[in-house]
Amino acid sequence: MTLPRRTHPRPLDIANGRIDLTHGGGGRAMQQLVEELFVAAFDNDALNQRNDQAAFDVPPEMLRGGRMVMTTDGYVISPLFFPGGDIGSLAVHGTVNDVAMAGARPLSLSAGFIIEEGFPLSDLKRIVDSMANASREAGVPVVTGDTKVVEKGKGDGIFITTTGIGVVPPGVNVSGDRARAGDAVLVSGTMGDHGVAVMSQRESLGFDTAILSDSAALHTLVADMVAATPDIHVLRDPTRGGLASTLNEIAVQSGVGIALRESDIPVRPEVKGACELLGLDPLYVANEGKLICICAPEHADTLLAVMRAHPLGRDAALVGTCVEDSHAFVTMRTAMGGNRVVDWLAGEQLPRIC
């Protein structure tokens, strides 16, 4: 049931209007913004109730011993629009993926917006529409939200925080501390696409590429994988800090070493070329639509086949193995045949991209 929209004397001037402080003030202007922009775009039953919270039923898995998961993430990227996505779609995909990396089925999202005074309404609408689109495509609705406006100079255009909840099917126990010596390390596709796509848009770097961000919701891929092999040890999406930093986290959490083979790690030639220009290592560049899967060696072939059968896992590859190592080093046999450490990212190598 949809309540009748409250009417305002004049609709928002999306084309030329800008956010001002009244849009966060709790008064009529804010209510109009919420109605005409947010509720109109996200349009779902829970939101249409216009309550300060969303109520929902216990998911059926819970009655059979499933567990709930919850995650939250802030999105502060620059630039806001990049080839293959924008901050809105990223805020949906990123949080859906964080839920999915527990092997979970994402249920719903919340969204908090912090908008800087003067932000163009047309950009805001573009972002909100893109978010609504991403959420509809993923089948994970934004059921509650919040908007705040900060004075000019106190924000950087727009910051979005999304929270997601989901449910882990009974019998699934995916966790960063479950990697064991001997386990196989798989990735779902090419590394570094997102980071390079975002950086190509930063004007000071002055180069153009045809590289699109890989930003995507991975929960259907995860669902296929979990259905085929419920006993996956670790799932994680290599976002900020890239494959290298994420594997280091897992190595420390699980107390194992990880040995990679450089020639098996998929990287698009254009991404390699751009990284060369920028002096970056693709292993440290962010991804937003890829996952790392660590599983017992006997499950590797099945999982690879399942991943490759899914559109988001077509380039999946076996890139290394977990080894006994009390120092939890991530090492790599280079394409040249030598060995090296693949270290944590030292400092902030890159601009904000996720």
Added chain:
Amino acid sequence: MKYIDEYRDGGLAQALARTIAAEADPARTYHLMEFCGGHTHAISRYGLEDILPANVRMVHGPGCPVCVLPVGRIDAAIYLARQPGVILCTYGDMLRVPGSKRLSLLKAKAEGCDIRMVYSTMDALKLAQDNPDRQVVFFAIGFETTTPPTAVALKQAQALNLKNFFVFCNHVLTPSAIAQILDSPEVRVLGTVKLDGFIGPAHVSTIIGSAPYEYFAEEYQRPVVIAGFEPLDVLQAVLMLVRQVNQGRFEVENEFARAVTRDGNSKAKALVAEVFELRKSFEWRGLGRVPYSGLRIKAEFARFDAERHWDVPQDSPPDNKACECGAILRGVKKPTDCKLFGTVCTPENPMGSCMVSAEGACAAHWTYGRFRDIKAAPDSKVDP
């Protein structure tokens, strides 16, 4: 992209390594210094030491622009950043290099100095144009490769008649540093450092050409092979050096002929000569004062010279006592010889300049090679 992969072919690398092993005389050891940080980085990044025979050893040289700048020049940059109205801009790595009194530009920035990271000299110039009421100082560092862009910026500033753009010039010269190493007592008299040959710089040589190395190949009787920064370039250069040593030759050979000529880039050289002149001497970290090894801004461009405009201190405070960067830059010590390596000093918390830049010997070994000396790795990475 094809272009890059050509120089990173694993099969070719293995084949080259086998040829090196076959031709290297098992009765002797070959100590080869790669001058450039770019080569140091490539060697560590691709694990090339693993595929070279045990008697071919690479010695890391001082060719990392961030590493060779002495503490005094960092202090001077901090001094400049503290002047009222100044915006100091520089390349990212410089921010983390420790100066004296545990200061760094990064800490000065946190204290409130206006210090900005730029990607090019043009960014600095633009900053000056955008902030006419501020004085913008560009902290210029680097070898012959980065000097021409600074020269261009100075000429542009002159053409635009900018009143608020300054350069703090720290450009240094490669050949004089190599000569200084070969002249050092460790190499000449004591024989504690053995150097049988040099891998010559890639990018630097595109500017200065291969001719400047002819003098010291002859004078010091050491072979030089100029090489590109790709792993196969490095291996090919090692093979060429091994052959020269075996045959008792000491010539300048050019592996990087796809980019380097004998005379270099005459346009760039002319531009540099128009704007800069030699300093009588310049202090290097590890090498001390090296005669005619640095550049200063010519009188004609004096009004853009930060050292003339402000009374920049010229002290030379000592390095952190425990830091071995100096000896490492001369090839006398290895990173693991330093007590602080990997314990107190890591890329997150560098105590010396060699741990800052990815091209520094300590950072390269810590980042890529430390699994070889497990002992040096702190236990912090073990399951908490």
